[in-house]
Amino acid sequence: MDPIAGIAIYFILWWVTLFAVLPWGVRSQHEADNVTPGTERGAPLAPALWKKALVTTFIAGVLWLFVAWLYLYQPISFDDIPFMPDLSAEY
Template structure:
């Protein structure tokens, strides 16, 4: 059973969001940690989130993980029979 384009895009979409939520806390410093902040703002608010870099890294890391997953699928490591046997489920 081969992936269709829509299935591959859906898997990449979910993977991209998981990686984004994983990369969000990296490199963020709060206003409390830096000692600077505007009056009336939360001390835990980030000083500089650098979302552009995080989106770029998320896309790159997601593409690498997706590529490894597709390679493993085409090599036969990620097929339903093998995974169900690994989990002890009858197929």
Template sequence: MIFSWISWAAVYFVIWWTTLFAVLPFGARSQFDDGVISPGTEPGAPTRARIGRLFLITTAAATVVFALLFWILRQDVFGLDDIPFLPRFDRVG
């Protein structure tokens, strides 16, 4: 295996976190857009956060990206050693 399971978990976490920031603005409506601004709040604040929905979309998208990356790196066709500016890696196990 090219990485340990802890390394794969770290890669998934980075992909998930990056995907979250890409998905965060999907369907967001600000208080200014809706025309109802609560006193003492920022007009650009969302009216409904729907954070659970965003987490589900993020998890689904990150899992697809991670599965694709995992499949590519597990194949013998392409590996990290094929990237010219990276150092050479020894296989583990």
């Protein structure tokens, strides 16, 4: 795998994973009955972003290893995946 492609794939996996991890364990100020005056009631009480960034980095790393393994060893080749139907057979 080209190093630039590997970095790009990791970057995309990291961001997708981050958006999946962000809601984990979040409680709003309204749910905790601890609304700070002047803030939105639905704002998170303690988002723990550093912890979520570390979890995201680990999960994205594992996913990247899986994608790299698929790319290098090709247990499923791209020819096995039907991307588009063969329309030339109908004409």
